[in-house]
Amino acid sequence: MATIKELTDIIVRFTEERDWDQFHNPKDLALALSIEASELNQLFLWKPAEQANREKVKEELADVLNYAFLLADKYKFDISQIILDKIQQNAKKYPVSKAKGTAKKYNEL
Amino acid sequence: MATIKELTDIIVRFTEERDWDQFHNPKDLALALSIEASELNQLFLWKPAEQANREKVKEELADVLNYAFLLADKYKFDISQIILDKIQQNAKKYPVSKAKGTAKKYNEL
Amino acid sequence: MATIKELTDIIVRFTEERDWDQFHNPKDLALALSIEASELNQLFLWKPAEQANREKVKEELADVLNYAFLLADKYKFDISQIILDKIQQNAKKYPVSKAKGTAKKYNEL
Amino acid sequence: MATIKELTDIIVRFTEERDWDQFHNPKDLALALSIEASELNQLFLWKPAEQANREKVKEELADVLNYAFLLADKYKFDISQIILDKIQQNAKKYPVSKAKGTAKKYNEL
Numbered sequence: 001m002a003t004i005k006e007l008t009d010i011i012v013r014f015t016e017e018r019d020w021d022q023f024h025n026p027k028d029l030a031l032a033l034s035i036e037a038s039e040l041n042q043l044f045l046w047k048p049a050e051q052a053n054r055e056k057v058k059e060e061l062a063d064v065l066n067y068a069f070l071l072a073d074k075y076k077f078d079i080s081q082i083i084l085d086k087i088q089q090n091a092k093k094y095p096v097s098k099a100k101g102t103a104k105k106y107n108e109l
Numbered sequence: 110m111a112t113i114k115e116l117t118d119i120i121v122r123f124t125e126e127r128d129w130d131q132f133h134n135p136k137d138l139a140l141a142l143s144i145e146a147s148e149l150n151q152l153f154l155w156k157p158a159e160q161a162n163r164e165k166v167k168e169e170l171a172d173v174l175n176y177a178f179l180l181a182d183k184y185k186f187d188i189s190q191i192i193l194d195k196i197q198q199n200a201k202k203y204p205v206s207k208a209k210g211t212a213k214k215y216n217e218l
Numbered sequence: 219m220a221t222i223k224e225l226t227d228i229i230v231r232f233t234e235e236r237d238w239d240q241f242h243n244p245k246d247l248a249l250a251l252s253i254e255a256s257e258l259n260q261l262f263l264w265k266p267a268e269q270a271n272r273e274k275v276k277e278e279l280a281d282v283l284n285y286a287f288l289l290a291d292k293y294k295f296d297i298s299q300i301i302l303d304k305i306q307q308n309a310k311k312y313p314v315s316k317a318k319g320t321a322k323k324y325n326e327l
Numbered sequence: 328m329a330t331i332k333e334l335t336d337i338i339v340r341f342t343e344e345r346d347w348d349q350f351h352n353p354k355d356l357a358l359a360l361s362i363e364a365s366e367l368n369q370l371f372l373w374k375p376a377e378q379a380n381r382e383k384v385k386e387e388l389a390d391v392l393n394y395a396f397l398l399a400d401k402y403k404f405d406i407s408q409i410i411l412d413k414i415q416q417n418a419k420k421y422p423v424s425k426a427k428g429t430a431k432k433y434n435e436l
Binding site: 132137140141143144147148150151153154155 | 350355358359361362365366368369371372373
Binding site for chain 1: 110111112113114115116119120123126127128129131132134135136137139140142143146147149150152153157158159161163166167168170171172173174175177178180181184186187188189190191192193194195196198199200203205208209210212
């Protein structure tokens, strides 16, 4: 199993070998991420969740992660750190005592 | 630095403690991911890439990753494996010889 | 030039003739609208605005409008009324004296 | 009931009075449209379609239409014409005989 650091290196090398870095300003990377997220959603359109094609979900989710890792690299974010920081922040915002079983506040996450 | 497995465990425990798993069918998780991707894009709206607020980019990107990890866990995907598989697939689709420096085909990625 | 009412009638008839109304619950219609908006954005990815293909912009924007009209019809909203109501609301939120030339507050629109 | 032309004039005047036209290049307008579409979708997140707040749907749909009209105006598209053209195109792509009652091909619309 590759680490986050190894995956990032592989993804970055892939784009560098193709000289694609010239297109990868953060604004367009965020847009690309959003477009892949939309393609992921398309797999669920007009149908219940369980009818989505698992193989295609895998591919579209990988595309989302690809751009998320590229964007993190662009800003030199440590992916594991920003996830842990956000969870800590959410833990304060949604204490178990208040948030348990309700999607109400959660919706504004 | 936490591993992908450790991060996933932390994220899953966070939602379980709040009984939020009941809301987390794959269709809504994909939708939530897309909404967070859109909030990330909002940080770049009406401005050039370099004027986006770095701290907020960090938070919104973490939200995207949070849902990406939850969705992967829901399908029991190995995140590092699906990323590596997709890169291999893209390497065939965009060989360096053809793809170098052009965003043309890349746009359809 | 067709009126909003005439366009809505044509769009609704198109879906009824194909028995597609069964798929058109508001949640999936909103999702479809979002997916079309994303396809519209894809035309601008990795390039400056003026390089987007005008003909394709036309088609994707039409797809967005198609779902916007279907969703409005589903809720029996009067499209011209909801647009006028929102403008009135925005006029209060963004008075000319404060909003002129700044995208700051506007960003939260 | 206002016509499409009247609505467009009102929307354009609103942005001109605030000098917001400087931000309204087609790429950012498309992005804004997509962000509003996402806010519309957020109203349906974690819940069945019928639990979405009707008043908020009205507002977010109006925001989507607002940017769709601004983008159409930017390109000098005739909104009723582009909708009618797309329907004609879709009628060829999805003839009633083949498309009736199936979301299969429709999903790729």
